[in-house]
Amino acid sequence: MNNKEIARVFRVIADILEIKDENFFRIRAYRNAAGHIENLTQDLNDFNQAGLQDIPGVGADLSAKIIEMLKSGKLEYFEELKKSIPCGLLDIMDIPGIGPKTTKLLYEKLRIDSIDSLEKAARSGLIAGLPGLKEKTQENILKGILLIKQKPEKILFSYAQNTAENIISSLKKLKEIKQACIAGSLRRGKETVRDIDILAASLSAEKAMELFTGLDLVKDVIAKGPAKSSIRTKDGIQVDLRVVDPKSFGAALVYFTGSKEHNIRIRELAKKNNLKINEYGVFDLKTDKIAAAEKEEDIYAALGLSFIPPELREDRGEVEAAKIKKLPKLITLSDIKADLHVHSEWSDGNASISVMAETAFKKGYEYMVISDHSQGLGIARGLNPQRLYKQIDEIKTLNKKFKKFRILSAAEVDIKSDGTLDFSEDVLKDLDVVLAAVHSGFKQSSREMTKRLVKAMENRYVNIIVHPTGRLINERPRYEFDFEEVVKTAKDTNTALEINCYPKRLDLDDIHARRAKQEGVRISLGTDAHSAEQFEFMRLGVMVGRRAWLEKKDVLNCLSCEEFLKKIKKD
Ligand SMILES: [Zn+2]
Numbered sequence: 001m002n003n004k005e006i007a008r009v010f011r012v013i014a015d016i017l018e019i020k021d022e023n024f025f026r027i028r029a030y031r032n033a034a035g036h037i038e039n040l041t042q043d044l045n046d047f048n049q050a051g052l053q054d055i056p057g058v059g060a061d062l063s064a065k066i067i068e069m070l071k072s073g074k075l076e077y078f079e080e081l082k083k084s085i086p087c088g089l090l091d092i093m094d095i096p097g098i099g100p101k102t103t104k105l106l107y108e109k110l111r112i113d114s115i116d117s118l119e120k121a122a123r124s125g126l127i128a129g130l131p132g133l134k135e136k137t138q139e140n141i142l143k144g145i146l147l148i149k150q151k152p153e154k155i156l157f158s159y160a161q162n163t164a165e166n167i168i169s170s171l172k173k174l175k176e177i178k179q180a181c182i183a184g185s186l187r188r189g190k191e192t193v194r195d196i197d198i199l200a201a202s203l204s205a206e207k208a209m210e211l212f213t214g215l216d217l218v219k220d221v222i223a224k225g226p227a228k229s230s231i232r233t234k235d236g237i238q239v240d241l242r243v244v245d246p247k248s249f250g251a252a253l254v255y256f257t258g259s260k261e262h263n264i265r266i267r268e269l270a271k272k273n274n275l276k277i278n279e280y281g282v283f284d285l286k287t288d289k290i291a292a293a294e295k296e297e298d299i300y301a302a303l304g305l306s307f308i309p310p311e312l313r314e315d316r317g318e319v320e321a322a323k324i325k326k327l328p329k330l331i332t333l334s335d336i337k338a339d340l341h342v343h344s345e346w347s348d349g350n351a352s353i354s355v356m357a358e359t360a361f362k363k364g365y366e367y368m369v370i371s372d373h374s375q376g377l378g379i380a381r382g383l384n385p386q387r388l389y390k391q392i393d394e395i396k397t398l399n400k401k402f403k404k405f406r407i408l409s410a411a412e413v414d415i416k417s418d419g420t421l422d423f424s425e426d427v428l429k430d431l432d433v434v435l436a437a438v439h440s441g442f443k444q445s446s447r448e449m450t451k452r453l454v455k456a457m458e459n460r461y462v463n464i465i466v467h468p469t470g471r472l473i474n475e476r477p478r479y480e481f482d483f484e485e486v487v488k489t490a491k492d493t494n495t496a497l498e499i500n501c502y503p504k505r506l507d508l509d510d511i512h513a514r515r516a517k518q519e520g521v522r523i524s525l526g527t528d529a530h531s532a533e534q535f536e537f538m539r540l541g542v543m544v545g546r547r548a549w550l551e552k553k554d555v556l557n558c559l560s561c562e563e564f565l566k567k568i569k570k571d
Pocket residue numbers: 412437439466467
């Protein structure tokens with residue numbers, strides 16, 4: 001078990017103890033320890049017994065429990081404790097915003113012991129009238145349940161893609177495999193996926209399956225057959241491999257890339273043209289004569305369409321656009337000339353500006369934006385104006401060293417809850433670029449949050465709103481605000497909106513970014529890199545941008561440094 005899992009066990013123990021009205025100090029001790037463990041930067045596995053006891057909040061008793069979990073992967077005390085309450089109560093406490101107190105009250109007053117019975121009670125209005133609960137609780141419960149139910153797709157794109165690429169590079173070593181490619185939602189670049197689909201072309205499927213099911217990362221083999229095998233990796237991800245005849249690889253790739261909705265749309269189109277399409281090819285409806293099969297491009301051409309990039313295959317108008325040859329020319333990683341959101345060790349990054357600049361330069365970038373946090377974000381060692389001016393000086397010195405690269409001085413300025421900024425205009429005017437972001441007070445009403453964002457954009461120095469919706473994938477939904485209003489203001493004030501490329505953020509997402517583009521708002525890609533390796537996140541942002549139909553002209557990062565500075569000007 002890792003730190004996070006162990007901290008979670010302690011938190012759940014505290015919750016159960018609270019439901020059971022146990023000693024307040026014991027409950028607090030478990031929560032306390034969980035908090036300290038979550039904040040450790042070192043792996044619990046690396047501590048010896050004495051070291052464990054020295055962790056704040058962890059004494060002899062809890063360190064013994066940690067050791068038991070590290071050794072056996074479970075905790076006997078916890079297993080027993082769970083049996084002492086109805087098991088559905090634990091599920092109920094997983095709903096965001098519902099703690100042990102509410103759970104206990106619901107159980108005692110209404111005998112609610114599962115998410116289902118909770119949902120029923122909330123829908124029939126039983127919860128609203130319960131003494132001891134706030135008026136909004138019923139509404140929040142229903143929202144929370146919805147959030148939990150929408151959660152089945154969970155593996156982050158970046159993680160799934162790395163796993164898939166590892167498998168493919170192993171498969172490609174086999175000379176019997178002619179081609180191997182990611183398929184499914186992962187190929188379409190969805191931000192999270194349920195499983196990984198891989199498609200390979202080979203005439204000896206048996207050998208491919210043998211290799212696949214014997215890979216090091218395999219935990220168990222779910223199914224093994226000549227055409228399809230499924231495994232589960234040690235990280236719990238299901239991977240399906242299909243092996244097809246090289247002659248029909250293109251048709252199979254279209255079929256298994258999906259989406260389902262896209263495939264239905266092209267099937268209808270085929271029918272209209274007296275054709276039929278399936279995983280083996282495109283055929284004449286009457287004569288069964290084959291029109292295309294081997295190459296994906298040929299499949300689309302046979303249907304009278306220009307090639308549709310996988311990221312667009314969601315039935316969001318791409319088939320219609322392909323028919324009239326009006327598909328966008330999507331941005332690619334090689335169009336990117338700059339990273340527009342980079343941190344350094346001046347705030348919470350872990351590398352110097354000079355190291356970050358060297359790395360960006362080696363990647364082929366022409367410039368980058370150093371945007372450390374402002375003073376309000378104490379937790380991230382935000383800069384006060386004095387330190388900011390020192391940083392500006394350092395950037396000036398570094399810029400003299402570079403001939404073909406430029407560092408722009410900026411800041412990621414906190415937007416306070418009333419929409420004012422964490423630096424005065426006197427300071428902001430001295431920066432090349434100003435990024436602004438919401439980092440706290442997420443629970444404001446939609447009206448307040450909209451006003452807050454609008455006010456920030458109306459500031460004449462704010463150029464880019466970064467991670468505009470604040471969501472964290474699998475962790476936190478976006479804060480509530482009127483996106484249309486924000487887009488309109490962004491357009492009116494010439495403020496760009498960011499696609500933050502951090503794997504958990506990808507914010508804006510594809511839908512919102514496309515909407516912004518439609519209204520003529522410029523998009524900025526920022527990795528939010530806190531270390532030199534994290535420049536690699538750019539490819540995730542580009543993927544989101546492609547799903548959002550973005551072209552070079554929509555994206556600030558495709559401009560030269562000079563053009564960029566000109567285009568972001570407000571007046
Ligand atoms: Zn931020």
